[in-house]
Amino acid sequence: MTWVKIIHILCVMGWMTSIFAVPRAIIYWKRDWDRHAAQGPIGDLTFRLYRFSAGLGVIAAITGLWMAWDIGFPGWVWLKLGLVVLLAAHYVWTGRLVIKAQRGEFERTDRYLRIFNEVSVLVVIAVLWAVVAKPF
Numbered sequence: 001m002t003w004v005k006i007i008h009i010l011c012v013m014g015w016m017t018s019i020f021a022v023p024r025a026i027i028y029w030k031r032d033w034d035r036h037a038a039q040g041p042i043g044d045l046t047f048r049l050y051r052f053s054a055g056l057g058v059i060a061a062i063t064g065l066w067m068a069w070d071i072g073f074p075g076w077v078w079l080k081l082g083l084v085v086l087l088a089a090h091y092v093w094t095g096r097l098v099i100k101a102q103r104g105e106f107e108r109t110d111r112y113l114r115i116f117n118e119v120s121v122l123v124v125i126a127v128l129w130a131v132v133a134k135p136f
Helices: 002-036 040-071 075-102 110-133
Strands: none
Touching (some): 002 040, 002 075, 002 110, 075 110
């Protein structure tokens, strides 16, 4: 089970990179689009990071469920799973923003994207608390 945990942590780290970086990258992509009216390298990098991390998120979910099954799904795991569902919804919403950005549609303000980005940080802190404190 040690290797499953290691794989889980590595994949979570990769998925979190995308969750934290892509909304911020969209801000820079928007600025670049305003100057050049083209996707450019920032847009390409943002899309590639988002797409690559999807696989990491799936592996993280599978290994997380595997470990939860192994320990019998205690209460704190259900809390963690609920919070991870919120992060997955955040990730899907980010994907919608990426798809729109590829078309040159930047409907959200820089401020919105910054706040949107920080919300994910708060959810991750809650996940870490649930995993470390195991409140129930």
